[in-house]
Amino acid sequence: MQPLRKIRRRAIGMVTSIGVLAGVWVAAGAPIYQGF
Amino acid sequence: MIVAPVLLGVVIGWARRGRLGGLGSLRLRAPMLVFAAVGAQLALGRLPATWRWPVVLGTYAAVGLWVGLNVRGRPAAVRAGLGLVALGWAMNLAAMAPYGGMPVSVSALRAAGFDADHDVTGGHLYKHVVADDGDVLARALGDSVPVPPLRAVISSGDIVLAAGIATVIAGAMGRRPPVGHPGPTGRHPPTSASPPAGHAPRPG
Numbered sequence: 001m002q003p004l005r006k007i008r009r010r011a012i013g014m015v016t017s018i019g020v021l022a023g024v025w026v027a028a029g030a031p032i033y034q035g036f
Numbered sequence: 037m038i039v040a041p042v043l044l045g046v047v048i049g050w051a052r053r054g055r056l057g058g059l060g061s062l063r064l065r066a067p068m069l070v071f072a073a074v075g076a077q078l079a080l081g082r083l084p085a086t087w088r089w090p091v092v093l094g095t096y097a098a099v100g101l102w103v104g105l106n107v108r109g110r111p112a113a114v115r116a117g118l119g120l121v122a123l124g125w126a127m128n129l130a131a132m133a134p135y136g137g138m139p140v141s142v143s144a145l146r147a148a149g150f151d152a153d154h155d156v157t158g159g160h161l162y163k164h165v166v167a168d169d170g171d172v173l174a175r176a177l178g179d180s181v182p183v184p185p186l187r188a189v190i191s192s193g194d195i196v197l198a199a200g201i202a203t204v205i206a207g208a209m210g211r212r213p214p215v216g217h218p219g220p221t222g223r224h225p226p227t228s229a230s231p232p233a234g235h236a237p238r239p240g
Binding site for chain 1: 124
């Protein structure tokens with residue numbers, strides 16, 4: 001695989017992982033806080 | 037507040053000499069389950085009040101399924117983190133089930149800096165109800181822990197869940213042995229003086 005494509009794929013994977021885990025926190029967590 | 041567990045995990049990962057790039061190869065399965073659950077909860081305010089609790093239950097079922105689908109074939113640290121996520125998820129669900137929403141302690145709200153007449157049922161993803169401060173279950177598992185610096189009230193399940201998410205992130209970031217210290221294979225990591233693998237100097 002070309003290095004640039006590999007870096008892009010890994011960056012997308014990283015953002016997706018962080019997004020999914022933040023989503024788990026929002027969906028399964030139940031804190032009360034100002035601004036949400 | 038939304039990014040707190042993620043940031044915590046990244047900081048712990050860096051402290052363990054892990055790399056943010058490790059998250060790129062985590063490849064979490066069925067991400068749409070989580071995104072759909074978040075989307076459904078964001079839309080709760082537009083639904084009739086009687087529909088909200090069944091939808092919340094559906095979103096919790098989706099997250100539970102997501103955790104189950106992601107445990108297999110993970111490194112031990114990531115599996116441990118997912119175990120904590122499952123525990124936090126179950127604690128929050130156990131707190132919410134008897135009340136049709138997360139019970140929120142009024143005294144904890146005041147301690148966190150909210151107005152005494154703050155309406156917890158409007159906003160906050162429409163999954164909260166007011167708790168009786170004398171209720172043992174609500175006090176143990178409900179939103180009863182004030183966090184004044186963040187102006188937030190959280191549950192014990194939230195704490196476990198956040199620890200789990202941070203553990204998954206730190207675990208996925210990996211851990212590099214210190215320079216000069218033999219790695220798990222007993223081999224020293226390459227230094228700047230040694231050529232990278234596959235680039236050995238030609239003899240002669």
